[in-house]
Amino acid sequence: MNAFEITGGIKLKGEITPQGAKNEALQILSAVLLTEEKVTISNIPDIKDVNKLIELLGDLGVKVERINKDTYTFEAKNIDLNFFESDTFKAKGGGLRGSIMIVGPLLARFGKAAIPKPGGDKIGRRRLDTHFIGFEKLGAKFVYDSKKAFFNVDATNLQGAYILLDEASVTGTANIVMAAVLAKGTTTIYNAACEPYLQQLCKMLNRMGAKISGIGSNLLTIEGVTVLGGTEHRMLPDMIEIGSFIGMAAMTESEITIKNVCYDELGVIPEVFRKLGIKLERRGDDIYVPSQKHYEIDTFIDGSILTIADSPWPGFTPDLLSIVLVVATQAKGNVLIHQKMFESRLFFVDKLIDMGAQIILCDPHRATVNGIDKKYKLRGISMTSPDIRAGVSLLIAALSAEGKSTIYNIEQIERGYQDIDTRLRALGAQIKRVNADAPSH
């Protein structure tokens, strides 16, 4: 296992370019299964989760060619449906969250699919009901084998339907959309998720010949077509990486320019960091964050303590709340962080408290941060990364802290952040990759 050794307290400086979006990539890559024609995809991040999905597509029979560092072509002409029965599929399919999204396209094109209960972060219950209830509404039958933790889905004839989702699930909406594009008749999905990931997916499907309207809203209408063709698609920059870099700059008093961010697609993200008092400027399509000694958290208009909470798009993404939390520890003022979606994502605050941060974990969903206005620095410690975003938050804390920190289990971070140590070293960070297991206690 690998770990990062970080010597903190060093100001960073320079430019950094965000990778392509991880969560978009997982949807877009699954969509290549919808056509036997060639699909060319660029700005694919070179990260563990995405590479695992590409490998899985290859195992299923998709012809995968790497054109350059971030561009691949995919041709799903000869799909091997027997692969579902193999032990390899059981092992690899369960290795990441995104693998669940191969079900919709396989169902649409071949009338059957199977998937082991998918992996991803252990951040609380992560139900898949939305996906399977949606498939059922389209006429599919599914069986969940709880002993093997395996879902089998069959549908000889998918039929368009009205589907009111009980929650705006991101991967659930993507899965149902991909099943519905080749169903007979019209499907309406209300309370659909509409994150940029999904907007990108729907735009790509339309370029392939699908008929989806309402893109960007929570009401999607999909007129089924009989066949889809090839296309080209470029992934947006990863908005979670962009937010992470804004937070990192503020915590480490660094002057950083984040290049080519597709600013108009960032929704409320820049505004939420501004509410923490962080100065950031839009310069063309870049974000410039000046070096700031102090930043002060806003209050609500009536003077009461600010709450930052997650909600489905266009609300604030839950994937940036851990970053906001860590950045608030060094701000002036107080904030209540309310993680509404996931119930085990805030436990990592223990490590920040060990580093000297003033945080009260009110319950599994809420933490109050008492920002210390940099009166003292956090101190470096050894810690283990519990999930991808907590991992990066701890990395940011370590970069700002006095002394040395070691972060174990960095495979979690590398699930979603490409060459992060190399890219941070280019900004002047002292971060070293070492081979070390987390101490067992």
Ligand SMILES: CC(=O)N[C@H]1[C@@H](OP(=O)(O)OP(=O)(O)OC[C@H]2O[C@@H](n3ccc(=O)[nH]c3=O)[C@H](O)[C@@H]2O)O[C@H](CO)[C@@H](O)[C@@H]1O
């Ligand atoms: C691979 C991928 O794309 N992963 C993302 C995707 O996961 P994923 O698609 O798995 O997450 P969902 O959108 O299904 O839901 C996430 C959690 O939020 C809850 N929930 C969801 C919608 C809602 O209106 N109310 C509500 O409480 C769900 O019960 C669940 O516990 O979306 C999450 C929510 O943005 C992100 O954290 C993940 O990074």
Ligand SMILES: C=C(OP(=O)(O)O)C(=O)O
């Ligand atoms: C929770 C996340 O990912 P996943 O859904 O793949 O676990 C994330 O990207 O923050």
